[in-house]
Amino acid sequence: MINVTKTFLPPADEFNAILKKAWDNHWITNRGELVKELENKLKELLGVPFLTLTNNGTVPLQIAIKALGLRGEIITTPFSYVATTSTIVWENCQPVFVDIDPHHLTIDESKIEEAITPSTTAILATHVFGNPCAVNVIEDLAKKHQLKVIYDAAHCFGVKYQGQSVFNFGDVSTCSFHATKLFHTAEGGAMFTSDSHLHDTLFYHHNFGHKGPTAFQGLGINAKMSELSGAMGLSVLPYLDAIMTSRKAAVENYQELLANCGLRFMKIREGTSWNYSYFPVIFESEAILLKVMKVLNENGIMPRRYFYPSLSSLNYVKPQSTPIADKIAEQILCLPLYHELSLTDIQRITNLVKQNL
């Protein structure tokens, strides 16, 4: 069977050798040696001033909303994973959906301003499939209207925009290191900011608000990464270059084999050094998508409808009209993409797709 993704697993002996340090220290969580080492390595690798490792990529969004003191309405995208919207609602704010740019699939920056009301406090947008939002336009709008900006950068490991890590944009960016993501720690994630004061707040928030064993800086939750996840991250890290190289080759093969057959691809924003994290294709209609998906499934190939349905249709948000996102959500399919996917597999997948358009 070929799944939409396949978790990269390092050789078990390499993972065990790193994990042994946790045994030697008899220390398996609460910011042990491995988590600190991973944090330092990632900071250097990504070129970010601050980061806090976390237990997943969802709680950091909640922490960011809390740390920035957001209330009222948050402008967001209907085309993302459910966590982007659910965290807004979880934090008692109201998501206001702005439709997406049909080419880049990110929030349409030209439609943000008309959605701003006196209750708007922030913009929470997703760099969809690692494709950056129009971060400069969004920054200008945020300055003009005194809004905070959070980026759900769950898909963005290794992405650079205009020569620097995409995690450096916005007040806070968050990433997911879930097993299905390009770089993973089984479960895990991170929060990024360039503001040292805000970094401190995020950090305290992720550890119950502790400022030392008996003092508290303020409110907090538990979002700490364990040493087990730290060990996984440290043992995946040496393979990153190889993972990226094989993903890039796979994407290029897909693009070549599916060129000029009527499928539409996501347009990567100019100035981006992309990470080949997903391979979405957009069909002419949902009917064709369903037909192709059925044939692929019958052949043991399991693409995934990312992202479907549109988040503006969730039963806990106020119904809002986002026709472009609603339509694309029905027409888009992520084809299998992972480090071990062979050219033969890609040929088989693309042949089945083309025969059923």
Ligand SMILES: *Cc1c(COP(=O)(O)O)cnc(C)c1O
């Ligand atoms: C994976 C993902 C998340 C959630 O990350 P977890 O680590 O699974 O909590 C949030 N947003 C987006 C866009 C994602 O793809």
